[in-house]
Amino acid sequence: MVGKGGLLVMIKSQQLQRRESLNDPVSRWDRMLEIRYFEDRIKELFAEGLVHGTTHTYQGQEAIAIGIAMTLRPTDNVCCTYRSHGIALALGMTTDSVLGEIMGRAIGSIGGVGGSMHLSDASIGLLPTSAIVGGGIPVAAGAALSAQVLGEDRCAVAVFGDGASNIGAFHEGLNLASVWKLPVVFICENNVYGEYSRINLTTSVEDISIRAESYSMPTEIIDGQSVDKVAQGVARAVERARSGGGPTLLECKTYRYSGHSRADAGLYRPAGELEEWLKRDPIDLYEAQLIEAGLLSKERAQTIRQEIQERIAQLVERVMASPLADVSAMFRNISIGGGQ
Amino acid sequence: MKLRMRQAIAHALADEMRQDARVIIMGEDIAAAGGPFKTSEGLLEEFGPNRVRDTPISEMGFLGAAVGAAATGLRPVVEIMFVEFLGVALDQLVTEAAKFRYLSGGAYGAPLVVRASVGSGLGFGAQHSQTLETWLYATPGLKLVVPSGARTAYGLVRAAIRDENPVAVFEPRVLYAEREEVVLGESGIIPIGTGEILNKGNDVTIVGLGQTVGTALAATQSTTWTADVIDLRSLIPWDREMVCESVARTGRLVLVEESPFSGGWGTEIASYVASECFSELKAPVLRITCPDVPVPYPPHLEKRFLPSSEYVREQIDVLVSTNKRDQPWWVKGGYLS
Numbered sequence: 096m097v098g099k100g101g102l103l104v105m106i107k108s109q110q111l112q113r114r115e116s117l118n119d120p121v122s123r124w125d126r127m128l129e130i131r132y133f134e135d136r137i138k139e140l141f142a143e144g145l146v147h148g149t150t151h152t153y154q155g156q157e158a159i160a161i162g163i164a165m166t167l168r169p170t171d172n173v174c175c176t177y178r179s180h181g182i183a184l185a186l187g188m189t190t191d192s193v194l195g196e197i198m199g200r201a202i203g204s205i206g207g208v209g210g211s212m213h214l215s216d217a218s219i220g221l222l223p224t225s226a227i228v229g230g231g232i233p234v235a236a237g238a239a240l241s242a243q244v245l246g247e248d249r250c251a252v253a254v255f256g257d258g259a260s261n262i263g264a265f266h267e268g269l270n271l272a273s274v275w276k277l278p279v280v281f282i283c284e285n286n287v288y289g290e291y292s293r294i295n296l297t298t299s300v301e302d303i304s305i306r307a308e309s310y311s312m313p314t315e316i317i318d319g320q321s322v323d324k325v326a327q328g329v330a331r332a333v334e335r336a337r338s339g340g341g342p343t344l345l346e347c348k349t350y351r352y353s354g355h356s357r358a359d360a361g362l363y364r365p366a367g368e369l370e371e372w373l374k375r376d377p378i379d380l381y382e383a384q385l386i387e388a389g390l391l392s393k394e395r396a397q398t399i400r401q402e403i404q405e406r407i408a409q410l411v412e413r414v415m416a417s418p419l420a421d422v423s424a425m426f427r428n429i430s431i432g433g434g435q
Numbered sequence: 436m437k438l439r440m441r442q443a444i445a446h447a448l449a450d451e452m453r454q455d456a457r458v459i460i461m462g463e464d465i466a467a468a469g470g471p472f473k474t475s476e477g478l479l480e481e482f483g484p485n486r487v488r489d490t491p492i493s494e495m496g497f498l499g500a501a502v503g504a505a506a507t508g509l510r511p512v513v514e515i516m517f518v519e520f521l522g523v524a525l526d527q528l529v530t531e532a533a534k535f536r537y538l539s540g541g542a543y544g545a546p547l548v549v550r551a552s553v554g555s556g557l558g559f560g561a562q563h564s565q566t567l568e569t570w571l572y573a574t575p576g577l578k579l580v581v582p583s584g585a586r587t588a589y590g591l592v593r594a595a596i597r598d599e600n601p602v603a604v605f606e607p608r609v610l611y612a613e614r615e616e617v618v619l620g621e622s623g624i625i626p627i628g629t630g631e632i633l634n635k636g637n638d639v640t641i642v643g644l645g646q647t648v649g650t651a652l653a654a655t656q657s658t659t660w661t662a663d664v665i666d667l668r669s670l671i672p673w674d675r676e677m678v679c680e681s682v683a684r685t686g687r688l689v690l691v692e693e694s695p696f697s698g699g700w701g702t703e704i705a706s707y708v709a710s711e712c713f714s715e716l717k718a719p720v721l722r723i724t725c726p727d728v729p730v731p732y733p734p735h736l737e738k739r740f741l742p743s744s745e746y747v748r749e750q751i752d753v754l755v756s757t758n759k760r761d762q763p764w765w766v767k768g769g770y771l772s
Binding site: 204206213217222223238239242245268275429430 | 457459485486488490491493495496497498499500501502503504505506507508509511523526527530531534535536537538539540541542543575576577578599600
């Protein structure tokens with residue numbers, strides 16, 4: 096239960112500190128880099144055979160995670176997909192708890208039994224991330240429903256990809272939220288690809304936001320490479336949700352630098368497409384913006400990059416040296432049917 | 436108080452809603468219309484539209500919303516009009532709700548109830564007459580209970596709402612209008628995971644679930660043998676202790692199922708008892724089930740589809756007198772050839 100949070104909040108104050116640090120623009124940029132280097136390292140660890148299973152990385156989409164996290168309150172609820180390392184880190188989860196989870200360690204966010212696709216942290220409102228495309232969309236509507244019924248000043252956010260807008264859960268979730276005027280924001284990260292397929296091969300519309308019209312829902316198309324644009328759009332939608340104005344669909348245009356999962360090199364992409372998007376890399380854009388505003392120098396930026404690389408290197412060593420999840424972990428937090 | 440099963444369910448919902456402001460109910464036509472089977476009559480008037488909600492025909496949407504609402508402070512009760520409609524929402528129950536507590540390290544539960552009407556007997560045909568318990572059976576994290584009348588419906592619905600886990604209540608539709616004496620209040624609540632011995636005997640243990648409990652009881656009339664008749668009530672988890680204790684005394688187990696022969700709910704119980712009570716068994720475990728066909732529409736065939744009390748009696752006559760299993764009627768009648 097979220098509400099029992101007193102003790103939880105004390106124990107997890109590190110998450111809240113990380114969340115609050117996003118009030119500082121340079122820290123936002125720092126966090127974007129943390130996500131980027133973290134994900135780069137995850138890909139290497141998989142390639143080196145040090146992590147098993149699968150993973151879905153977030154490089155290229157960092158501005159969206161930061162824009163959302165800096166705008167929401169820690170008491171708001173967030174539902175995400177299996178591509179959620181970046182959002183989890185932005186919301187405040189520590190790199191130890193995320194990497195620990197990915198590597199099946201006891202220090203993982205849920206004790207190592209979930210893995211890369213299953214992150215969760217009640218202290219910052221992150222509901223269990225779903226490995227089912229679109230699975231979290233009606234769930235977010237439900238988290239908003241509880242706020243509405245209980246009269247709490249809380250809203251819910253569902254983050255999902257363009258591919259999810261073709262699944263029934265998207266349409267049912269948006270319709271229900273609209274009919275009941277739920278305080279929820281649906282954020283589509285349109286990264287051009289659903290698994291291995293380009294959006295034009297699978298989706299009847301180029302702009303997902305068009306689908307909001309079917310649900311009488313306000314919508315915006317946002318430059319997903321810009322932290323400020325994302326944050327402003329999320330702020331408008333959240334304000335509408337909290338003031339009883341109902342749900343909003345936001346479409347953030349972005350690009351997935353990696354393939355769908357670790358097994359996918361993304362070779363189906365047209366030549367030059369990735370390069371075009373790299374010209375508008377969200378981290379470079381934000382860096383230039385901070386330098387322009389006099390908040391960051393090129394030298395300081397270089398130092399920060401090095402520091403984060405070192406932090407990530409130490410993180411990997413620390414997590415790999417930490418104990419694996421104990422056998423007892425798989426029997427926790429589940430009602431057992433009684434099989435003997 | 437004597438109530439119809441549908442009234443007992445409405446009482447159970449109302450009693451929990453009065454005690455706990457977190458309980459809300461939602462489903463198709465459950466508010467203004469009082470429920471397609473009148474299991475929520477009067478609730479909208481008493482509790483208002485914030486807590487009693489008509490939904491779109493959108494099971495994935497509103498069952499998913501129940502998961503999110505349950506995780507963040509409510510105790511939603513969702514009605515699925517016909518259990519088949521759970522098919523389009525199964526992801527949210529099996530893959531989300533059942534795993535929420537596990538996948539959040541215990542921080543977010545999904546204490547929700549899914550009520551669904553099930554079963555044959557009212558002429559609804561192949562797509563509205565199944566029981567489908569085994570859709571949920573192999574899902575750790577879920578519980579599943581099946582009332583056999585008004586009394587158990589009241590007690591199980593209240594227990595389901597209080598449970599910290601997602602609980603499915605599969606309500607035999609044919610019993611909604613049946614009257615039974617019901618114990619209202621706290622003492623009427625039935626702990627999940629417990630069966631009930633409705634008849635004591637020596638020669639055989641008969642286990643029923645839902646509407647086959649009545650069939651099993653009726654089958655024990657005018658027989659040369661006597662039987663323990665157990666209403667299982669709860670399928671996940673089921674009362675292993677009660678069943679095994681009974682089988683240890685009688686030496687024979689008969690499962691009367693409103694499910695297909697292949698993969699019906701009794702397979703799990705038969706398998707467990709066969710290995711756990713092997714030395715106490717005098718005869719093979721007998722499953723009396725429906726044939727492996729869809730539920731037929733016309734009344735005479737729908738009646739034939741479900742094991743009748745006469746058929747159950749005949750099958751047990753053979754079991755008790757020979758310690759061998761009689762063939763099911765569709766085999767003896769040559770219908771599979």
